Amino acid sequence: MDLGLTGKQVCITGGSVGIGLAVARRFAEEGADVAILARDKERAENEAKRIEQDFQVKALGISCDVTKPEEIDAAAAHIEATFGGIDILINNAGTGSEETVMEATDERWYYYMDLHLMAAIRLTRALVPFMRKRGGGAIIQTASICAKQPLWYEPIYNTTKAALLMFSKCLSNELVSDNIRVNTISPGLVLTPDWQKTAGILSEKEGTTPEAYLDGIAKENAPIGRFSAPEEIAHLYAFLASDRASYVVGSNYYIDGGWLRVSE
Numbered sequence: 001m002d003l004g005l006t007g008k009q010v011c012i013t014g015g016s017v018g019i020g021l022a023v024a025r026r027f028a029e030e031g032a033d034v035a036i037l038a039r040d041k042e043r044a045e046n047e048a049k050r051i052e053q054d055f056q057v058k059a060l061g062i063s064c065d066v067t068k069p070e071e072i073d074a075a076a077a078h079i080e081a082t083f084g085g086i087d088i089l090i091n092n093a094g095t096g097s098e099e100t101v102m103e104a105t106d107e108r109w110y111y112y113m114d115l116h117l118m119a120a121i122r123l124t125r126a127l128v129p130f131m132r133k134r135g136g137g138a139i140i141q142t143a144s145i146c147a148k149q150p151l152w153y154e155p156i157y158n159t160t161k162a163a164l165l166m167f168s169k170c171l172s173n174e175l176v177s178d179n180i181r182v183n184t185i186s187p188g189l190v191l192t193p194d195w196q197k198t199a200g201i202l203s204e205k206e207g208t209t210p211e212a213y214l215d216g217i218a219k220e221n222a223p224i225g226r227f228s229a230p231e232e233i234a235h236l237y238a239f240l241a242s243d244r245a246s247y248v249v250g251s252n253y254y255i256d257g258g259w260l261r262v263s264e
């Protein structure tokens with residue numbers, strides 16, 4: 001199926017590793033130019049170079065801490081100067097947390113609000129004017145199954161991802177008349193370096209191997225009995241951002257191997 005993404009220009013936050021990198025590479029495979037934003041400049045630049053070599057598209061690796069408004073403004077200016085605008089925004093940067101509500105400080109709450117919610121709001125404000133000039137576009141947020149079905153050890157993660165999901169719905173109503181479609185993807189278990197790191201630490205505590213630890217988590221939670229590869233879920237991003245999904249507005253798609261315990 002031709003997704004019609006050739007020549008489109010895509011900004012992906014957290015695009016230097018894990019889900020974001022797989023998404024960036026999937027868009028590039030379709031012939032789209034990509035700008036990947038992450039804090040580690042060298043990693044972002046190296047992955048951008050690799051994308052250019054592998055897919056013969058333009059790729060930018062931009063150093064940007066999306067919790068900092070001034071860095072978002074600088075990244076938007078960089079994108080405008082290099083690409084002349086943008087067609088698609090993927091708000092993906094994020095990370096898990098571990099705390100109790102009673103012990104977590106305001107600073108911790110504010111950090112995750114900035115990372116998961118305000119970054120998406122600020123990038124939207126910075127990049128939507130470019131989409132309007134081009135006559136339309138698409139925005140996709142990476143939320144999480146935890147926005148709906150919380151994990152007990154990460155209340156801040158669950159809450160901020162739920163806020164992102166509601167923001168996405170509100171934004172979809174506001175931008176539909178600009179021909180900008182906004183949707184959310186809520187993954188379940190995706191095997192990224194973040195999970196591998198967690199498995200390394202926790203498996204040692206439990207006296208098992210990282211592989212056995214991850215296998216146990218998957219079997220315990222996802223009816224499919226395994227983690228997804230980042231590449232496996234990247235297809236959904238490409239499809240939802242394409243004109244093939246032209247009637248999909250304000251939706252949230254779970255991609256979780258059946259982990260969500262209710263029907264949606």
Ligand code: NDP
Nearest residue numbers: 014016017018019038039040065066093094144190192194
């Ligand atoms: P990774 O930890 O593998 O990658 C995170 C990416 O985000 C990196 O590129 C990282 O680069 C970037 N990043 C982190 N903090 C910031 C910041 N402050 N500013 C800019 N970039 C930042 O994560 P995943 O691929 O696992 O997760 C991607 C998204 O998917 C997250 O939002 C996560 O919550 C969500 N998700 C993941 C699931 C999973 O099972 N993996 C399940 C459900 C949702 P750098 O460190 O250089 O900044």
